[in-house]
Amino acid sequence: MSATAEHIARYNFAYLDEQTKRMIRRAILKAISIPGYQVPFASREMPMPYGWGTGGVQVTASIIGPDDVLKVIDQGADDTTNAVSIRAFFQTVADVATTTETGKATIIQTRHRIPEESLTAGQVLVYQVPIPEPLRFLEPRETETRKMHALEEYGLMHVKLYEDIARHGHIATTYAYPVKVEGRYVMDPSPTPKFDNPKMHMSPALQLFGAGREKRIYAVPPFTRVESLDFEDHPFQVQTFEEPCALCGGTGTYLDEVVLDDRGGRMFVCSDTDYCEKRQASASALLGEEDAR
Amino acid sequence: MYVAVKGGEAAIRNAHRLLADRRRGDRSVPALTLEQITGQLALAVDRVMAEGSLYDAGLAALAIKQARGDMIEAIFLLRAYRTTLPRFGYSRPVETGEMLIERRISATYKDLPGGQLLGPTFDYTHRLLDPDLAGDEQPQKPETREPEEGPLQRVSDILAHEGLIEEDGVLSHGGEPADITRTPPDFPLGRDARLQALSRGDEGFLLALGYSTQRGYARSHPFAGEIRIGEVEVELDVPELDFPVPLGRIRVTECQMVNQFKGSMMAPPQFTRGYGLVFGQSERKAMAVALCDRALRASELGEDITAPAQDEEFVISHSDNVQATGFVEHLKLPHYVDFQAELGLVRQMRAEFEERDRASDHKEAAE
């Protein structure tokens, strides 16, 4: 027993071995120089399941250094179990500082949301991507979709979106809404709600996308055009909510619906917990000042 | 007042403690030792090594224990560990013709040089639960016989001698075998990359696909030319030495299927092959791999692709159980942000639908 236990190797800084990091780093650099193009990479098995952020984790592990401050969110929240688990992983293998504050993070790994607070130059947003191929649901074969990207043949996507309009009166895609990057590649923004799409456009932050199981890395450099696909007679629109956040009173944020009872009682609260808490804190600080007067 | 859910960290910690408790089970029962697992659940260990792509029985046993016997979880543990290992070099191809054979059977010949060797097989056991095994009954010592002098000729070599079977495939790209753990798949794959993927593919998935070819979905008229199980030497070429350095022996199972013959006006008829090689003793897997290998050679052999087992991108993209289980199970992760987006749209469309309905009712009433 102890013989087996003893010969288990020690893990490297940030878990991945150096050769793997080099391979991923080369892929990231090429991804940056070809915005929106999916670079194939030899994704590794990670110590968390495929589909649970292995692509994002490999990207983060390859870029992170001891001076970084890491924030991890899932559904916009820092306290969702998978976000907690990934944050704990990097604390263990890279001994890195972590934060829940968007403004203080140098690297933000996310699943399904872009923070409400504007990102700044020097920050890196790492998306976990389940299916990186925006054309996958129209054409399941990689061999075919690769040709379509090579030939910039995106007619099928427009047909699909237009069929939605014909059938439902709306483009029926509400998340993972396809975008065109710098006028060339159609890209899957990962399953963020389309509410977040405009935040990708001309963002000062570097956006990196990792799909572990599908073995793809792609990127949107800072200040890069990211346009949601639409039609002149059906322009792209983001979701709007009728009421403000029940906790911070904020409007113009993406809200989660919370079911309160079995009689239809529900409330809407910010999905970005850091943003919401900051607003609540500043509101109560303001209240405190008024009381003191 | 409503307070957002907190405590993910504590919840995870508690879940891990409970898992550790359930894994250990009744404390008055002695814990399983790894020796017990490698010795008495050897075929489970073999499967974990094969699909985990790491030949280390001790670690595989540890993974099985840690996974509470969940095989795919154990395979996953071993894979995640394997990823972190530095690579020292590439061994020479193992020579299965030189195998120290424990089992060797052929369905294509009644008898052949070296004979049919049943070895430790379930094949002719009656599947009657054995109450003696509930205790620690000592089995009889096995019969052994002197090993044959020299290597046992492969059945495929017997056929090749007459020119009746196609040659072994040759490696493309200058003799460098592909490495699916180092390069992302680029379809269509070479047969080398495909066989690697099949070798670590899920036993159940490949079994079902292999079975489907027998039922007519890409029928290939297979005969089990030979199945052999035993130990082969792993050798490494070291630049400064002019002889290969032996690293040790591993147990493997090899299956050579003899399939549907081919021929044309130009080429004489010959049988084709399907091939399977896996770590450990795993006949079912090796046979399934050989059936799938043959089915996946359809375009190479000029056959129509009509069945799932022939569709390379479909088979290889879905054969890895670590990938499959991860993505299926990721559906348990929260998706409420996306669901909210869908909910919003469906509510809006329903409102519009009802509005239209009311409008048309109103119109009808007016007419």
Add this chain to the structure above:
Amino acid sequence: MNLDAATIEGHFTDPVLDAQATFRALTDVMARPGTRAENFPVANPPAPLSSQAGAVALALCDADTPIWLDSALREESAIGGWLAFQTGAPIVREPAEAHFAFVANPANLPALENFGQGSQEFPDRSATLVLQVETLSRGEQLRLEGPGIETAAMLAPHPLPRHFIEQWAQNRARFPRGIDLVLVSAEGVAALPRTTTISKEG
């Protein structure tokens, strides 16, 4: 292989963290063309391969990335030995086979189109050229536009390959195919991804 001290020495002080810092600096400048990374980790390759170029090699090259050297670097046999020993990368003679090219004398560089451009399906399978330049600020002022740049950025590297502006325009026109440039100097490191549009200022 000649294993003398110059071959064995000159790696990063901390191979893991220095490689990370080098890569991160490269990411920053590749993502923001026109910006410079100044605190670049130090490597000590044999001259005339510069410290910064050496650091790029240590951070990104290995057995999977064939390297091409320009004649100034090829003539110094210690450099090939150092790269082979430190990174394991094969040194190739044909520019088209290289994933990375290291260039001590950019003015004599063969035309950019001789290097791997990638294919329309796999434009990432293209070369990254590392040019050692004397300066990033005192050459002719170049105006940069494109992804990574909010409006426009300036860079003034010298020396550059012959007819650089025209060659670069052709490289840009081949998008998504094309090569990417890393410019290293004692002043720091900058990059020009294939997406950048370059014009002469004024």
